[in-house]
Amino acid sequence: MFTVARFSLLVAAIISGGVSAQSFVSDPLVDKVVPYTAIPYQVDIHTDGRGPQAGYNICNSTTENQDSMCQTGFINHLDDFCLFAPPTPDSTIGDTEGIEVAWCTKKGHGTRLIPEGTLKGVQLIQSPGYIEIVGFIDQTKLNLQDGDYGGELDSGGQDGRGNPIGGLMYSNAFPSNNGDNTTYQQGRHWTFFIGGNTFCAKICDDTQPNAEGLCQHIYDRIGCAYNAPNNAPTGVFQVCQGADMVPVGVYVSNGVTTTWTQPAEETVPISTIPYTPTPAASSNCVTYTSASLYTDLVAVSNSGSTATTTATGVSATVTGQTTATGAHTTAKSTAGAAGASQTAGSGSSSTSTGTKPSNAASANVKANAAATAVSVVFGFVGIFVSVFVFA
Secondary structure, three states, rough: OHHHHHHHHHHHHOOOOOOOOOOOOOOOOOOOOOOOOOOOOOOOOOOOOOOOOOOEOOOOOOOOOOOOEOEEEEEEEEEEEEEEOOOOOOHHHHHHHHOOOOOOOOOOOOOEEEEEOOOOEEEEEOOOOEEEEEEEEEEHHHOEEEEEEEOOEEEEOOOOOOEEEOEEEEEEEOOHHOOOOOOOOEOOOOOEEEOOOHHHHHHHHHHHHHHHHHOOOOOOOOOOHHHHOOOOOOHHHHHEEEOOOOOEEEEEEOOOEEOOOOOOOOOOOOOOOOOOOOOOOOOOOOEEEHHHHOOOOOOOOOOOOOEEEEOOOOOEEEEEEEEEOEEEEEEOOOHHHOOOEEOOOOOOOOOOOOOOOOOOOOHHHHOOOOOOEEEOOEEOOOOOOEEEOOO
């Protein structure tokens, strides 16, 4: 059904230049209810516009290898999740957003396995409305070009077909599953940023009242800092319980609740954002050693054999209540032509390779003749990235 919400996303995309020459489909991905037991070979049936779906959604032992084109992902637990990343080495998100494939930490999903040494710290937050996972990575092991600052992947996309086209996400850990980890529930609303050696991903529980608001994907220019505020520390692997975040763009000023809307891409630079994101309160954090979690990671480079690692021993520490208010440090690196600056964070800056996706978080920074100043806030204890571009 083409709902009012879908129409609003279309209008937002048109205003931002996000649809460009792409037409918005009448059967958007976010509206497709796909039970895990009834997944089609390809959930997207379109062939025009951006072309057909590059991979497939039925994934099993026959598709589980390092050349898999599976486009069905999961976020189940700290030791069992998937990331979307390019299928070929030395790629950028800007060039491959429609064809990304699933890379998972565990066997059994029919996907590629995340290579050993990729994960440098991961935090999973389980809230009433969503499951969120953020982390630090060596993105070159996931076929991402070194120095690519990435962008947003989501169940929306500039034409409603999603990025990747036809990408599906599931979880067995939603509160509405009532602890049944043998069944998978689709999350139709999901958002994912990757780049700058970090990532953040969130799947919202569609049985809850505000799934669309909590997994909003019209704020692609401001990255993890605003879409998934967190206090994830690098080098640490932990699971926490948390409250739902305040929906992106919503803030209170002088007692008045206001919604800030992202300016249209290409037309209005983001010079200021009227509020500072604050991670929702978290508690009961349990910290693990990485070796005790990831026993299926591929112990070779992307193009090598598929031998897997083994690990012994389990270590867990309960760290108790945490809240995120924390101090921040500022970091900036320069790259690209004409002195353009790039940010050191997930999904909030640009590639300098020329081509960029119309809905990428990187769309507001370009390597062109005009020097662009970018201010970056990179949290000492979290993946916080804000982009401020001055015309």
